[in-house]
Amino acid sequence: MNDQSNPNSLEQLLCFNVYSMNLALSRFYKVAFGKTGMTYPKFVVLSALEEAGSLTVSELSKYAGMESSTLSPLLKRMADYGVLSRVRSSEDERRVMIALTDMGREAVALVREVVLEGLKGLDLDPPQTSQLVRILGEARARIEGAEPARHLEFGRMPPPLLDC
Amino acid sequence: MNDQSNPNSLEQLLCFNVYSMNLALSRFYKVAFGKTGMTYPKFVVLSALEEAGSLTVSELSKYAGMESSTLSPLLKRMADYGVLSRVRSSEDERRVMIALTDMGREAVALVREVVLEGLKGLDLDPPQTSQLVRILGEARARIEGAEPARHLEFGRMPPPLLDC
DNA sequence: TGCGAAAGATTCGTGCACAAACTATTATTT
DNA sequence: AAATAATAGTTTGTGCACGAATCTTTCGCA
Known part of the structure; x- marks a missing residue:
């Protein structure tokens, strides 16, 4: 029942592969x-x-690809723990500067080792992987600036999927 | 400050590219x-x-790459709405069979159109995309059966990151 | 100079996503 | 057959992740 010949099957969809790969990772x-x-x-x-180096919340948001409303509570907990500092800028009181503490620098070094060794243990083909990274980066650049070509309308399908 | 030459930078990490691509999608x-x-x-x-076709919760879990504890509440809400049916198997009362309703078949046809046209609007290079899909699929197969080569230990770093 | 608009961050409500704990059923062992 | 183990789903608690609403500060402009 695994219709791999169908180009519209889940397995052939880029978005599904990215989605499930992210879950697996x-x-x-x-x-x-x-x-x-x-x-x-x-x-x-x-x-x-x-x-x-030191970044504002919105700069970090752009760099990491996460919304500021996701970062705010995350950064607060991390600052409480001590791996980073959150200081409101004196020259523009709207901005909050985020920076690693010494403890944060120690932590990221340790974690990076684990991440890299984990990847290495997967024995992925290096040229394939760098190609993957390159194409993913290009595709992401496109999608981040894009508007969907078409929007879903459930007018023909009572009742609409609200609260589903 | 965008150190693209460093092979260990975020932008060169497969996991970061998959992560941020998934957020963007x-x-x-x-x-x-x-x-x-x-x-x-x-x-x-x-x-x-x-x-x-009709699947048990765990079969669906495997197919979609999601845990059953994620699916359970999702399936319940979708069944309440009417796009699928949840029936406990009579021959093995532990299993719950999930199947599309007619309404579900209508819905998926509509949504699929929107998904495919959205992708088309991104104007991605088809050979590159199919290559992406293929390599991602292979990498996912590896990672799903893998144990991390090394585990993070914060013994040297008081206090541990618990509750951070 | 004052006032509406814009920018930057936080808060709030909802929906995944997972591990761990739990319940119920079936299979296995003794 | 009774105890035990294994299997299949659900529930619970925590952590992202987002849009929308909100709050504060700064900017623009008349």
């Missing part, structure tokens, strides 16, 4: 991080800060 | 689905059922 790293409290989104935040 | 389809109540995970469930 999240589970993989969840196991690797165990009960330490580390998660993949937190690793992304720590890495972004390590690479880019 | 989710946002894209959220816009396309508007206020209809449709979501990407629901589309995956409907499509899987259309392709594979």
Whole structure:
């Protein structure tokens, strides 16, 4: 029943493959991080800060591809724990500057090792992987600036899917 | 500060590219689905059922790459709405058979059109995309059966990241 | 100079997503 | 046949993830 010849099947859809690959990766790293409290989104935040230095919430949002409403509570908990600092800018009181603490730098170094060794253990083909990364990056750039060509309308299908 | 030459930078990491691509795709389809109540995970469930016919919860879990604890509440709401049926098997009372209703078949046809036209509107290179799909599928197969090579230990870093 | 608009961040409500704990049924062992 | 184990789903608790609404600060402009 696995209709792989059908080009519209789930298995041939880019979005499904990205979706399920992301779920698989999240589970993989969840196991690797165990009960330490580390998660993949937190690793992304720590890495972004390590690479880019001090950032405002919206700059970090752009860098990590997450909305600020996702970051706000995440950053608050991480600051309470001590891996980063949240300081409202004095020259523009709207902005909040986020930066790694020393403890944050230690943490990201440790976590990065685990992430990289986890990847290495998968024995993926390096040229294929870098190609994957390149094409994914290009596709993401397109999709981030795009509007859907068509919107779903359930007018013909009473009742609409609200609250489903 | 965008250190693209560093092979360990976020932008060069497969997991980050999959992660942020998935976020971007989710946002894209959220816009396309508007206020209809449709979501990407629901589309995956409907499509899987259309392709594979009637499935148990665990079969569906495997097919869609989601855990049964994620599916249970999702399926319940979708059944209440009317797009699928949930019937406990008579020959093995532990199993619950999930199947599309006529309304579900109508819904998935509509949603699929929107999904495919949305993708088409992105103007991605077809050979690149099918390559992407193929490599992602292979990588996912590996990761799903894999154990992380190394686990994170915060013993050297007091206090541990618990509750962070 | 004052006032409406815009920008930056947070809060709120809803929906995944998972592990762990739990319930119910079936299979296995003794 | 009774105890035990294994299987299939559900429930529970926590953490993203988002849009919409809100709050504060800054900008623009008359």
